[in-house]
Amino acid sequence: MSMQLILVLVILFGLLLVGSPVVMAIGTAAMSYFVFKPDMLGNLMMYAHRLFTGMDSFIYICIPLFMLSGELMGLTGLMDRVVDFCRIFVGRLRGGVAYVNVLASMLFGGISGSALADIAALGPIEISMMEADGYERDFAAALTATSAIQGPVIPPSIPAVMFASLTAVSVGGMFIGGVVPGIMLGLGQILVIFFLARKLHFPKSDVRYSAKEALLITLKSFSAIFMIVIVLGGIISGVFTATEASAISVAYVLLLDLLVYHKLKPRDLWSSLKNAATGSASIFLIIGFTSIISWILTMESVPLMINNWVAAANISPYLLLFLVNLFFLFNGMWISDSAQLVLFAPIFAPIFQQMGIHPIHFGVVMVVNVMIGLITPPFGVGLYTAASVSGCELKDIVKASLPFTASCIVVLLLITYIPNLVLMLPWLAGYI
Template sequence: MEMTAIILVVVFFALLLINVPISICIGLSTMLVMMINIDTLPALATVAQRMAGGLNSFALLAIPFFVLSGLLMGRGGIAKRLIECAMALIGALPGGLALVNVVSCMLFGAISGSAVAATSAIGSFMLPEMKKAGYDPNFSAAVTAAASTTGMLIPPSNILIVYAIASGGVSIAALFMAGYLPGIMVGFALMFVCYVYAKRKGYPLSDRLPLSVVATKVLAAIPSLFLIFLIIGGIVGGIFTATEAGAIAVVYALMLSVGFYREVKVKELPEILLKSAETTAIVMLLIAASTAMSWVLSIENIPQTLSAFMLNISDNPIIILLLINLLLIVVGAFLDMTPAVLIFTPIFLPVAEQLGMSPIQFGIMIVLNLSIGLCSPPVGAVLFITCAIAKTKLEEIIKPLLPLYAAMFFVLMLVTYFSWFSEAIPAMFGFIER
């Protein structure tokens, strides 16, 4: 077992260091380990079978639908209307533009289900505006990077669907409900940091808008925000499943972007569909390869061995959960969220359950952990996009990111040690018993 684990880890990171795509790293390291244990042809056939089996899930059909609806929303003028709505409501507060940045990323991330989409759509508009208002460009970039990850928790979230598969069938609807409060808490924690920062720096306040203008901006954003209530209301009410909700989201986004707002032309739809297919293919290849690796880890009893090892380190649940959190934050800084969830859920979920943590609470914990990694160097995807938009360097936004990291970590500790924050809303709607 020890040799298998060493070979798997060494080959994986060696390929990663020479910039091999992450899905190929996972697949090649898995195949090499299998070929060491059995003959080449059966090894290749087994890996291929496990990859195909990993995609044989009805729940995964939701991912291409939500990817497509997110792209339609991103191109359909949704971001602009959400920003204007947030600006009208809270733009006159101290640090108003930074607060608007956070709220807009939360709303757009929730609608699109993508941190990268939120970074691109909101950052492209907000970062130049914040620079014109006198905000430090590095701080503005840091706020955008951190806030864009809230969409990983606030549903509909593709990564929560992936976790539901990796955990062996946790209710997607329950996970969606569980993500609301922690996602909003992260947003408010980031807003608190922005408020304090703006007060200390003395950034100018924006003028208050007349009530009629505020009402107009809010009304203009309601059709976009209605998607959240449509999807979640339908799932909670038992009207449709998460997969069916994804299809409904596509229809609604199409009607909104092409018919209502008219920001997307019919001739642009083939390009959007192609982009959606490319994104879906990348995600599905990651899921397939990660599923095969998880199976190899399982047959080698690596999760059980690591579980026993961690439980032998200490009998204090606080210490063990803290170690898991720290390890996942490091993993998130190097590994994409999808393979990280698929690989580490089978390893750490049994440990968490032995400590009394429910699969729902652990799911929110691991996604929040990896969300912090998503905006952390050296691999954090949203960091590079934000730096490109803000025309700044990665090393220059690390310092302003530190208090934002602290705010996110504070919420992570609350979610880790108090089940109420992740289970209260699912329990309210009858998805779990408390």
């Protein structure tokens, strides 16, 4: 490993540790390579070239479009209907509103593909609902943050799209491979709520729905839930691609509002477009700058060095998966999910494939892992977002989120060492 590469990594991790914005840290570290490496300053055009080619992928168009569909669903009131639909099934149980939080995030995850969109759109609704029912506000914020991470695992999934584009794996295969792990994350959180509900005496709702009321709520929420069927059904059946599905999801919400709800105003549409643009712009910049770092690592033969080290050490695939999981969890404390995917997916995916690990299996494991990074301090972006929408102290949210984070890590270990939990549905769907 050259001294120039060591300096790049020191600058990158040093800036991240002192709290520099991720985009600034990655961009500065990448630029330093051209400054320190002899004869590279004359090739500075490569910096700009790699920046734009890293973002120049047709499939990435789905990122702002899925974000936009989530924004529009929040404004049209479709998410309120999803919450009401979840109340029918679990609202009467002790801790029922907490269960509703998890189920609503599970359904919303099948629409936006973004954890932060889930927290921003559903967070105010869920936190206010739980606080009104007698829950501590910091607990409600912690549950909102942790339940949101199943969203980018259950399809459609923006991180899955990124992994697929970086490793030439089928997007449809990644999507359907994330179904069971995503549901397992939700079930793990529900199990935690079940035990806490009895220990902490969570409130129990007395609201009961008649058959007629339940049917009416189901009919009202059908339009929101049917969107999941359209997106997933179209992708799995091959009728349209993930990018086309994202455009169809936006068109579906707009058409639904135009014909039925009539809630969107021009200023709301502008606000949604702006939020989707700014949210996806940060992801695109991270992808662009991180692709420069990935190019630098390739130039310095880092993937080959790691491959040779693994071969020489004669490490079993599952021991290496364990070590890589620890590596990703550690990095997740200060590196964003997007940055980890772009940096490490092209390096590790070929190594595991050579060792007999199916790329869809590794891809889903990596996506779940980097999603857990959103709720690990000190720089878990999901925790900061939950603190922002709730007004709670970050330390209180972190403390309340620990049991849920532990359940997520248990699910991560299960899908790591039981590959069929990931691969069964892609095999049935013909992707394997």
